[in-house]
Amino acid sequence: MNATTDTPQSWRKAYAMALGLFALEVLLLYLFTIRFS
């Protein structure tokens, strides 16, 4: 998370990164569900 410069743009990147990681977590959970159900 490169938001140390504290600009609106860098924060937007940080938010996008957090949401991207969350989307990846949901994808992995979905794959886990398919694999083990």
Added chain:
Amino acid sequence: MNRLDYFVLLATILAIPLYGLWRTRGGASLGQYLKGDASIRWGTIGLSVLATQAGPITFLSMPGQAYESGIGFIQNYFGQPLALVIVCAVFVPIYQRLKVFTAYQYLGQRFDRKTQMLGAFLFLVQRGIAAGITIYAPAIILSALLGWRLDLTIWLAGGLVIIYTVAGGTKIVSLTQRYQMMVILIGMAIAFAVVVYRLSGEISFGHALEVAGKMGKLQAVDFSIDPHKRYTFWSGIIGGFFLALSYFGADQSQVQRYLAGDSIKASRFGLLFNAIVKVPMQFFILLLGAMVFMFYQFEKPPVYFNRPAYERAVEHGAGPELAALETESDHVFEEKRAVIRAASAQLSQPAVDQMLQLDARAHEIRDRTKKVLDHAGADPKSKESDYVFITFVLQQMPHGFVGLLVAVILCATMSVTAATLNALGSTTAIDFYRPLLRPQASDHHYVIATQVLTTVWGLVAIAVASFANLVENLIEAGNILGSVFYGSILGLFLVAFFVRAVRGSAVFVAALLAQALVFLLFFTTSIGYLWYNLIGCAAVLLFAPILQQTIFRGTQADVGV
């Protein structure tokens, strides 16, 4: 529990508050007492926010929930990351810029005093009750299983929290939560390692996952659109979003945590940390429950995990009936274990069908046992699944670790209660006491007032815990209570942020109408509770502009606080 366990337990739950008291010794200004100081970094804020949400109910009930009905509960957290990003982008800068002590002060500045007090009042009502449940829920289970006196357990947990929260304010709450959360994570990781190790004599971890999956315990994501299903992707992402937005944006027990640092950056990093780690952490706790379920496929489980209730029923004369059920349960267990052992290397469809059939029979025997207990007047108040994980800990974990895991439950109780009391005391002092009773007093006076009010709220929580009759399911109680009130509170804040034309009186009446609507739906329908967050919030957003354009047309904003 032996002496080693008691030593580990007492050392853990006492050392953290004592360290906190040492670190926060000396006087504090009102700002320091209510908001901490600049020394609180984003990591501490992140752990503190995490600890405020992850109460004892999370660690007692959630593994039991997975044991009973699988890991689908994880979907309730799907709305959180997006909500946290919105809190970071919209709420945090406003709170930091206005330098408010409580979230409701913002409502006073944007609208008027009565709206500030309405938001604060809704918070105080639901959090005041929730604080009692937070103390009572683990106390009744620990006292029943360990033979402790219930009143002493409640006073031990509640009393200790009151002492250090009153003494150190927000800073000590954040500091202690950091270490309490570390103890919790280490304890749960050890429990996970122990269950996998104990399983390894019978089945590999991979095969255990295969079998648990086939037995319906590992369905993490369900895209069903049935509104009556409690846990689906959609209810989690929509209802969970509104619950999380309200909880993190407008619940003072959370707002106070992330305003504890002095910069927007620290608050935001602490919240983004939660956006990333929350779902994996909950998944790990639920998976632990699924593994405990697998463990009890090879090790004979009690026919009913709530042993104190079972023993009361035996004393009331239900012994022969229960003995027959126990024998039947043992037969089903032996049969099921044989099928799973035979099938664990290669899972064929007939073997899976047989496992599911036997599991359904085991469920049915447990239901019949519960009926016998009810009939015998044994009063099995809490849900049986709440006893699953703690039974595993007490019976299967090595000594020393048992004490650590009981400390985990008490640490979780203390961390949530501390954050709640801190917020209840601050809100009562800042949103009610200061404007209504002593508007011009010194900082020192308000610090003392907050300390007194925090103590009073602590005693109220202990009183609620002492006289509570336990609701059916611990894990749901807090969320249901929150969902009933949070929608209206969130609606107040969203109107404040995004509907500039609406004034205080219109939003005030809109929030009252929305709250009445939620109560009506709650008592007359059976829709999933997460939807109340959306309904309450949407109702305020809808009613407020309509009221502003009709009944309150032409009114000016009242004088803010």
